[in-house]
Amino acid sequence: MERRRFVRSVMSLAGGALVAACGERTSAAAPAPGVRRVMPDEGDPHRRTWMAFGVSDRVWEPAQVPVVQRNLAAIAKAVARFEPVTMLVRPAERDLARGLLGDAEVELVATELDDLWLRDTGPVFVTGGAAVDFNFTGWGGKQQHSNDRRLAGLVTARAGARAVHTGLVLEGGAIEVDGEGTAIITESCVLNRNRNPGLSKEDVEDRLGGLLGLEKIIWLPGIAGHDITDGHTDFYARFAGPGVVVAGLDPDPGSYDHEVTRRHLEILRSASDARGRELRVEVIEAPTRLRREPAGPDFAAGYVNFYLCNGGVLAPEFGDPEADAAALATLRRLFPDREVVQLDIDGIASGGGGIHCTTQQEPALR
Template sequence: MNPKELSYTMPPEWAKHSGTFISWPVRDSMVYPEDYEQVCLGYENIIRAIAEFEPVTVVVNPEDEGPVRSRLAGVQAECLAIPHNDAWLRDNGPTFLLDKAGHLGAVNWGFNAWGGKYEPWDLDDAVAPAIIAHTGARRFDAPIVMEGGSIHTDGEGTMITTEECLLNPNRNPDLTREQIEEELKRHAGIEKIIWLKRGLSGDETDGHVDNIACFAAPGKVILQVSDEPGDENTAITRENLAILAAAADAKGRPLEVIPIKQPPYREYNGKRLTLSYLNFYFANGGIILPVFGEDAAETDRLAEETLARVFPDRRIRTVDGMAIIKEGGNVHCTTQQTPAPQ
């Protein structure tokens, strides 16, 4: 039986967590391996920030376990030795579920390194089953390739995603949109999917939704927006705004859209960096927000003020958003929450 038939659903990310999983970087898989220590420091600071709110389990390659334990001494974090190729646990880790009795379930999606972009990925595809076994969750193997950063739910039956990613032929070339939608409904326990067209310009994940939009609450969506003339994200913003304005959620509610202005354009080695305030992470009582400094000081301030207004009961904890972005992602991409029984 699938999760939906057994009354499992994917809780919203803002629901109470029992903890957070995060993977430790792997030099051999990095785009810029010369930045390994800088990236490790970035991950360490993210872990320390999350640990101010809830326990963290760090997935490490066995040879890294000792050094990482030493770095994190005194932090509310433990290491879990699981071989892995890359460190973006949001995408190769499990998606956790809860049933009505509070029992933990987890979906093991197929993983192919964002459409075969980075080889090898065999170890990464085995990470989710290992984590699921560690937690004792009931395991459900989904028959589709899917990354956790490409979906977001409101906890009340609605999912938001992008066509650019989920309908990309480099993931599930033999499946139709309707077939993909049906598997998402079966495995995340949802009723309705709102399909945005595209994610941010330059996003090598093929438009993950966690860089451009997320639910803040049922009926409320935060959207990163651009009004810069000539910026491709301006057209993307307008298109997604129109879709959200015309949409209703699974309960029939219209959506309130909360805009967050994008940071200024930055690139590295001729490639646009996918800077996003939406790549934040909900922790128990807090939000871990990447900020970018320098010419982004004003948009950093506006993003922090917006999230503080939307989430008045949460402490906004900022981290350096430039520390790991050259590798292709940010805070949300590194993390996977484990829901606590409600």
């Protein structure tokens, strides 16, 4: 997730969570005998999608909150056309959520929440009936997370999965995999001292290899310090199939993402995956016009933060006729067997994230 906003006042971490999570370097629990853990490709069949209806008043102004809530409901309803959806919701907002969801078949689970970014706060499901808890710390201590740090365990338990614990600190938006042993990860996030101080690239590769079944990691530099995530992968590059990557390009020379996205394209075009295939890189340019101007410095205007569900692709549109149409055409070409649905998610984007950031898949293969 490319979260563009730094919260105005950095909250202290409850109980020294950052120190404990980063300092303890326990090895990951071993899978059952004969079982190899693999994080499946997002395009593989899902059992369900998990979401969170928990808009943070530290991120959005009061007038924006209802807009963000409607955006969340629209995403949930769109996903529910393709597969089951379970949405975590604050007890006090359960009736509100149900009203916005209408007759959509979305299961609501009451729990306290800090924010809506379940891609980062939830677990990462892997094969072997397990889910990895990557110790959510509010993106390196930048946001209050005393409720959200519990969500990986809660979702794992409700899904009936086996919890896998690790000393690594990262978020789901930082990891993009092809399901065949290859991952794309940004250095600016996972190798950041605010997550994993003292760990080298090789240390991280070794641990993620066992946790997610990875054989090769393609490292993108990302860019730290400009958004709350320090540059999550899922705003920059996504797998669209074996050996195929769709990558974002910011065409605005005045944007801090312009040069880094150009550098990412250079790296990806010269890279190969774990099977030795040279990557085919498809580019989607960010919009140059937005529906609502001025959108604010935190607005996450990019099309790569799409979400794959059973038979569907959910992607944003921003009111730029040419860029919206180009993104739609590219996604339809890359996913010919899926229905591509574009949604207005401007409220969510104003807080620095997108559709992928709000969702977390539970794979059917367990």
